[in-house]
Amino acid sequence: MREKRRFAGLITVAGLSARMHGFKPFLPLAGRTVVENTVLSLKNAGISEVVAVVGHRGDEVADTLKGYGVTCVKNPRYAETGMFESVALGLARLAHADAVLVLPGDVPLIKRHSLRALTRAFLRTGAPVVSPAYRGRRGHPPLIAHACIPQILAYDGHQGLRGALETYADCTSQLDLPDPFLVMDADTPEDYGRLLALSKRPDAPNAEVCAAILEWAGTPERSVAHSKVVAQTAVRLAELLDKAGRPADLPLTLAGGLLHDVAKGGPRHLERGARMMRVLGYPAVAEIVAAHNDPPREAVEALDARALVFLADKLVIETEVRGIEARFARAMEKHGNAPGAAANIGARKAAAREAADRVAAAVGADFWEIQAMLQGGDR
Numbered sequence: 001m002r003e004k005r006r007f008a009g010l011i012t013v014a015g016l017s018a019r020m021h022g023f024k025p026f027l028p029l030a031g032r033t034v035v036e037n038t039v040l041s042l043k044n045a046g047i048s049e050v051v052a053v054v055g056h057r058g059d060e061v062a063d064t065l066k067g068y069g070v071t072c073v074k075n076p077r078y079a080e081t082g083m084f085e086s087v088a089l090g091l092a093r094l095a096h097a098d099a100v101l102v103l104p105g106d107v108p109l110i111k112r113h114s115l116r117a118l119t120r121a122f123l124r125t126g127a128p129v130v131s132p133a134y135r136g137r138r139g140h141p142p143l144i145a146h147a148c149i150p151q152i153l154a155y156d157g158h159q160g161l162r163g164a165l166e167t168y169a170d171c172t173s174q175l176d177l178p179d180p181f182l183v184m185d186a187d188t189p190e191d192y193g194r195l196l197a198l199s200k201r202p203d204a205p206n207a208e209v210c211a212a213i214l215e216w217a218g219t220p221e222r223s224v225a226h227s228k229v230v231a232q233t234a235v236r237l238a239e240l241l242d243k244a245g246r247p248a249d250l251p252l253t254l255a256g257g258l259l260h261d262v263a264k265g266g267p268r269h270l271e272r273g274a275r276m277m278r279v280l281g282y283p284a285v286a287e288i289v290a291a292h293n294d295p296p297r298e299a300v301e302a303l304d305a306r307a308l309v310f311l312a313d314k315l316v317i318e319t320e321v322r323g324i325e326a327r328f329a330r331a332m333e334k335h336g337n338a339p340g341a342a343a344n345i346g347a348r349k350a351a352a353r354e355a356a357d358r359v360a361a362a363v364g365a366d367f368w369e370i371q372a373m374l375q376g377g378d379r
Contacts, residue, residue, distance in 0.1 A: 006049075007119050007143075008097035009042035010090035011035070011070075013105030014055025014078040024106045024186050025061055030199045034186050035061060037108035039068045045115035047101060051093050053086040055079070084157035084164070091149050100149075102161065103141035106186040109199060110141070111281050114179040118143045127173035129165055132182045135212050138174065139182030178212040178280065203284040204251040210258040217276060222318075223264040229319045231257025233374055234305075234312035237359060240370065241303060246362045253305040256288030260309055263289075294348065300355050303362065307355050314352040321375045324352050 013035055017024040025035035032040070035052075042050050050070045054061045055078025062072040073093055075086045087102060094100050099122055101115065114132060121130045122143050130143040142161075144152070148168060155164040165172070186192040198206070205213065214224050234257040238248035259282075263273035270290055277286035284305075291299060291306040292313050299306040314327050328349040335341045360367035 005098040005119075005123065006096070007047055007099055007101065008094045009047040009050040009101045009103060009141075010087065010094060011038055011042075011050060011052040011103050011105050012083050012086040012090065013038075013052050013061055014058070014075045014086045015083065016056050016079065019188050020186065020192065021189055023057060024192075025057075026064070027186060027192060029108060029186075029195060030202070033064065034108045035064065035105050036068070038103060038105050039065060039070055041108065041110045041112070042101065042103065042115065043068065045112045045119075047115065049094070049097065051090050052105070053090045055086070082157065082160060084155075084160045087161050088153055088157070091144075091152060095146070095149050097146060099143050099145050101141040101143050104185060107140045107181070107184070108186070109181040109184070109195065109202075111177075111179045111181065113280050114177045114182060115141075117175060117177055121173055121175050125173045127171055129168045129172040131172050131174050132179075133174050133176045134178070134180055134182045135215070136176065137183050140185075176216065178209065178216040180209055180212070201251050203282060204249075204255045205259075205282060205285070206251070207254065207258065210255055213259060213280065214262060217262050218265075219262050220265045223261040225319050226316065227258050227261050229316050229321070230260060230309065230312045233257070233315055233321055234308045236374060237308050237312060237370075238305075240363050241308075241359065244363045246303065248303070248308070249305050252284055252288070253308050255282070255285050256292075256305050256309045257312060259285055260289050260292040260313060295351065295355075300351060300358065303355065303358055311352055311355040311359070314348070315371065315374065321371070323371050323375075324349065324356060328352070 013025050025033060027034045029037055039050060051073055052065055052070050053073050053075050055075045058074050065072060073089055075089055077085060091100060101118065118130050118132055128145045128148050132139050142165065151167060152164045180198065184191065184195055186195055231254050234253050235250055238250050238253045241248045259277065263269040263276060266272060270293060274286040274290035277289055288306050288309050292310050295306045295310045314324055315321050317327055317330060328345060331345050332342065335345065356367040360370060363370065
């Protein structure tokens with residue numbers, strides 16, 4: 001039986017926060033502090049052993065992390081040295097591990113999937129360094145094999161950890177992942193503001209992140225183009241409801257529309273797409289993906305994001321808003337002769353008509369007028 005590999009996490013949190021108006025580790029974020037979120041990102045990915053190298057306000061940081069099972073190591077020269085000395089202190093403490101994830105303390109919201117993907121890539125490739133990237137931009141944390149640690153500790157540090165890892169540049173495995181938090185820190189007030197903005201809706205990736213997910217998933221371009229129109233249509237329906245006093249979740253509706261066909265092109269794409277979204281940490285989007293052909297009754301009654309994406313999808317053929325009748329006539333023409341298909345298509349058409357009627361009633365307009373507006377591009 002193969003021995004289980006020991007992965008550890010190293011967090012550097014010794015700096016002075018000179019570029020931030022405030023002490024970075026203790027800035028509030030997603031109901032906790034930045035440094036607590038950094039620790040939890042590792043712990044939630046199954047990294048049980050975590051070392052934090054502290055310096056400035058080190059006793060306070062250690063006290064904050066006391067309940068998280070983190071070992072704190074003090075860098076007594078934090079004010080005179082750069083981050084590399086903290087990295088070296090931490091790696092020396094973790095030299096028994098098979099590989100170490102090295103993470104600055106102000107990179108706090110990395111997805112569990114991303115960290116697990118790094119450890120899987122390490123096991124699969126045997127590369128001495130596995131480096132994550134978001135849309136081609138290298139980020140944190142690199143996963144560094146035990147065998148690299150002696151050479152890193154012998155490095156003079158003048159170009160930091162990046163310079164120490166140059167030795168392994170030709171054999172580093174770069175792993176592209178759809179996680180913007182890999183390249184986001186709290187180094188400046190502007191950086192922190194971007195983190196705050198994304199952390200407010202962790203369940204609903206924005207349009208840029210959705211595009212990264214579609215690229216990562218290999219979604220066919222034709223499906224991506226279709227999904228953009230479905231998302232636009234669903235959001236416009238949500239805006240009409242919102243304007244009529246029927247609150248709608250626009251960010252979730254947008255994400256669900258953009259990602260509803262994420263696994264298109266393969267078998268059982270609804271189930272596979274929903275599973276993909278759950279793995280990436282977007283369970284609410286997973287519900288939309290799973291329901292976009294057959295929403296549950298309560299979704300239609302509530303006109304929630306699942307129903308709006310379903311209805312928008314049934315209004316759109318390829319990249320044009322054509323309407324429910326045209327959409328289901330096409331479905332009958334393509335699939336109506338298959339056993340049981342006509343009944344299924346009829347049931348979905350009835351659900352689409354009901355959702356359309358409920359939107360019309362909530363907005364106070366005939367749905368044909370709404371459909372004409374959607375087709376014509378007028379608001």
